[in-house]
Amino acid sequence: MTAQPLSAQHCQPRKGKEHALDEAAVTALLPLVPGWKLSAQADALVKDFRFENFHHTLGFINAVGFMANHEDHHPDIEAGYGHCKLRWSTHDVGGLSLNDFICAARVDALLER
Numbered sequence: 001m002t003a004q005p006l007s008a009q010h011c012q013p014r015k016g017k018e019h020a021l022d023e024a025a026v027t028a029l030l031p032l033v034p035g036w037k038l039s040a041q042a043d044a045l046v047k048d049f050r051f052e053n054f055h056h057t058l059g060f061i062n063a064v065g066f067m068a069n070h071e072d073h074h075p076d077i078e079a080g081y082g083h084c085k086l087r088w089s090t091h092d093v094g095g096l097s098l099n100d101f102i103c104a105a106r107v108d109a110l111l112e113r
């Protein structure tokens with residue numbers, strides 16, 4: 001059976017260390033989310049998005065927020081007039097889980113046209 005693309009998968013409740021991805025899994029998954037980088041501690045996925053103005057930035061944040069609530073998985077958001085930095089990690093596992101990769105891919109899919 002072929003796995004669904006990450007952007008078509010949904011987050012699952014993942015709580016506990018056993019759901020943390022090991023280094024090999026993270027290395028295998030990173031190429032599937034182009035432009036997303038590991039944080040310095042390798043415990044989060046980070047990407048900076050640029051927009052023309054505040055309206056576009058806020059529209060993006062709202063779309064991300066809607067998706068995040070729907071998936072019950074929530075990013076750290078840092079934003080200014082024309083940019084937004086997202087950071088995905090799974091508090092419930094103390095690092096990266098598959099949910100972070102799913103949400104990173106879902107964010108990129110929001111911007112496809």
Ligand SMILES: C[C@H](O)[C@H](O)[C@H]1CNC2=NC(N)=NC(=O)C2=N1
Nearest residue numbers: 072073074075089090091092093
């Ligand atoms: C109860 C609820 O499902 C959990 O607290 C969810 C909510 N959103 C979450 N978001 C993130 N980023 N990590 C979590 O561990 C997490 N847990």
